Amino acid sequence: SMHDHRGRFAALTFASNEAHPPFLRSLTRYEKAMQLVAINVHIHARRRLAEDCVVDGITLTRREFECLKWAACGKSAWDISQTLGVSKRTVTFHQENAKAKLGVRTINQAVVRMAARARS
Template sequence: MDHQRECWAEMPALIAAVQAAGDAIGLPFVAAQADLGDPEPMSDAEGRPYAETSFRWVDPSYAYWRDRKLALQLAFLTAARLVAEPFYYSDGRLGTWRSTRLLDEVDCSQAKNTPNFGEAIIAPVHLPRGLVGAVFWCSREPVGVEPLFAKHAGDLHNLALKLVATHNEARDRPRNATVPQTLTRREVQCLRWAAAGKTDGEIGIILSLSVSTVRFHLRNAAAKLGATGRAQSIQIAAGLGFVGARAA
């Protein structure tokens, strides 16, 4: 949560950074940045958008006028479920929202009875290592988001990319000084096979090492990664890009 506030504090500079580009295509962009709440995002999600089976609890546009933090979380939750297309919706018309499947998880029966909270566009960006970024734009007034969306869908993606890349660059610079532990070749190899479900003995056979040596490397890797066990080691290593990169 501190991290979230920290990210939010950086937003003004980022907003300024993309403002020019945003103005160029006629949209007042709001840069969104939030932590989804890993490793237990569902606990939050259950408590907020899902616990009360109401349409408004998955509606970032509604939340935007009530709780900005919740709005950002919903924006990212939405973005995380989108792949290629930016997302838009205007009052009543659900746009590409259906593809997020978020609506399937709540009670939509009162969707048409909810008041009009304006129009919105969410441009999702997926980055290496499972990171998700988004540009979230929201308007209380009906401005006819559909033609704007159709015209500038491509630019939205590029804006989101630049925004998130800029933000990450600024954020990673101080952070890399503290946690840039590098893993040795053997440690990475052992981790990869461990991630594949192999036991220490099997890994030893595969890599022509003794069981003791495999355990030695995995323990070293866990220590470097600050993990308590092999499961967490693999998770952290995957987050750092050492294991699990696959082509689409």
């Protein structure tokens, strides 16, 4: 496990269903390489998770965009909550934020703005 310069925690686990897997004997030998892999996985994951989406010059968080994307697929807030593993209220919160940022009143209007971005 590790902490980055901002104190964020990350862990990368190597596991086996064997009692004494062969790679266990190599841990000391490859410890530095495995640390490098863990650091790179952490950096890549943080970048992916932190990506924001810009719609018509307006920045939506990854979660706001994700909730709109699922709505565009015809999913209700409850369906989206089940897909993302969050509460329906959390989905509604992100959708309301996205609508406010985009200056629209309905999810359908927000989805149309998002779809127009995808075509341009």
